[in-house]
Amino acid sequence: MNQGFSDQLIAVLPRLRRFARGLTRSAVEADDLVQSACERALSRAHQFQEGTRFDSWMFRIVQTIWIDQVRAREVRKEQSDDELELGGDDAVRQIEARLSLRQVQAALQDLPAEQRVVLLLVTVDGLSYKEAAEVAEVPVGTIMSRLARARLALHARLEASGTLGRRRDDAEAR
Amino acid sequence: MQKPDETRLIAYLDGELDEKVQAEVAAWLDHDPALREKAASLAESAVHLRAAFDEVLREPLPSRLVAAARGVTVVSDSKRARFQRAQSGIWRRRLSDRRWLGVSAAASIACLALGTGLGYFAANAPVFSDNQPTASTNLASTSWLDNIAGYHKLFVAAGPDDTALADVPANEAGGDNTRKVVQKLPPDFRLPNLKPWGLVFQGARFLIIEGRPATQLFYTTDNQALGPLTVVVGTSTKPDLAPTFDHRDDVNLLYWRHHGHAYALVGTADIGYLWNIANDIAWQLDAI
Numbered sequence: 001m002n003q004g005f006s007d008q009l010i011a012v013l014p015r016l017r018r019f020a021r022g023l024t025r026s027a028v029e030a031d032d033l034v035q036s037a038c039e040r041a042l043s044r045a046h047q048f049q050e051g052t053r054f055d056s057w058m059f060r061i062v063q064t065i066w067i068d069q070v071r072a073r074e075v076r077k078e079q080s081d082d083e084l085e086l087g088g089d090d091a092v093r094q095i096e097a098r099l100s101l102r103q104v105q106a107a108l109q110d111l112p113a114e115q116r117v118v119l120l121l122v123t124v125d126g127l128s129y130k131e132a133a134e135v136a137e138v139p140v141g142t143i144m145s146r147l148a149r150a151r152l153a154l155h156a157r158l159e160a161s162g163t164l165g166r167r168r169d170d171a172e173a174r
Numbered sequence: 175m176q177k178p179d180e181t182r183l184i185a186y187l188d189g190e191l192d193e194k195v196q197a198e199v200a201a202w203l204d205h206d207p208a209l210r211e212k213a214a215s216l217a218e219s220a221v222h223l224r225a226a227f228d229e230v231l232r233e234p235l236p237s238r239l240v241a242a243a244r245g246v247t248v249v250s251d252s253k254r255a256r257f258q259r260a261q262s263g264i265w266r267r268r269l270s271d272r273r274w275l276g277v278s279a280a281a282s283i284a285c286l287a288l289g290t291g292l293g294y295f296a297a298n299a300p301v302f303s304d305n306q307p308t309a310s311t312n313l314a315s316t317s318w319l320d321n322i323a324g325y326h327k328l329f330v331a332a333g334p335d336d337t338a339l340a341d342v343p344a345n346e347a348g349g350d351n352t353r354k355v356v357q358k359l360p361p362d363f364r365l366p367n368l369k370p371w372g373l374v375f376q377g378a379r380f381l382i383i384e385g386r387p388a389t390q391l392f393y394t395t396d397n398q399a400l401g402p403l404t405v406v407v408g409t410s411t412k413p414d415l416a417p418t419f420d421h422r423d424d425v426n427l428l429y430w431r432h433h434g435h436a437y438a439l440v441g442t443a444d445i446g447y448l449w450n451i452a453n454d455i456a457w458q459l460d461a462i
Binding site: 034035039145158 | 181227245
């Protein structure tokens, strides 16, 4: 096996885990997803084109596997959606009590899958619109519109929960 | 230009507009307080989102993922836990076994003498060019990796209270010695802040690696899963090298070169820990 390939893979693991954590609903599920992506990448290492971005290629693999899993487990997905709905209400109540990173994550989980992907790629990981479009395999214009909807929806949730502006208020209070 | 819609405003915040449109949106923001407030609020929500996931980057990588990336059969968590407990026990027993310390110290000193000798030989020899054959690079790497691994074990065996092994202990009667260490570091390098990892700086040693000056920084921690750690930084004339793992006599090493600097981490910590600390150092120093 190519040592350099594995080294690249290990180097990008933290970012893949972060991406997967945003896609899935638990750390274990996220790591399972990343592990599957590693195995698939190694089995298809010959398909990676030198000179292209390795991280984008890996993001695409993670996303593809995740979509496959979601499609293959429709029943489970419905159950999760139910749980998510309950979790969302609970999260809103908690947000009213205190600011928490978990609540921001919960707000993200309430967004449609394709919006979540774009938010994670662009806003969290810092990919350009063009790079995100390559990963998601959609036009740049689609990325722009999905991202705008996602940002506005997330913003509305955080604003409604009182999360936004809290830092400024805290700073002013100090 | 019409008042920018929300899609364009977000693209502006993301730096995705061309210069002309960027300037037009900026002009609107200058004259429209409501739009400015909206932009600030959107930017703040993005900050919250990033913060919610940044912690993942600092988590130790699970061994099973590192193993999967290496194409190795993945060991179950329970088996791994048993292995780590056994390793930890061996390490503790070795540290408490004075006979082992003697053997280890002798071996490390021999290794150190060899490494230092090669290092000083290299210092007087012509500096390797970038197209030096790989074999020479590997040979050089072997000697200095043995050197720093040996010294790391000596330092661990002696304990942080024994300041004789460090050229500059972290603290002396005169106060904090950190400044002395910083003065010896490459001018464009600063001491990484590893306090978030629970690592406490204990001292530094100066050495020659591949013919160039380098500094070996020693850290200890109460975190038994992480254990004592050595960070090595030096200058290098060699081409960049991707982070590379090695394992020598109970010690894990992760080393890389970037933009004229050579780096190495040495410790008994799990490979995942080393990767995450390397990432953290790289983030702090923009090294990788």
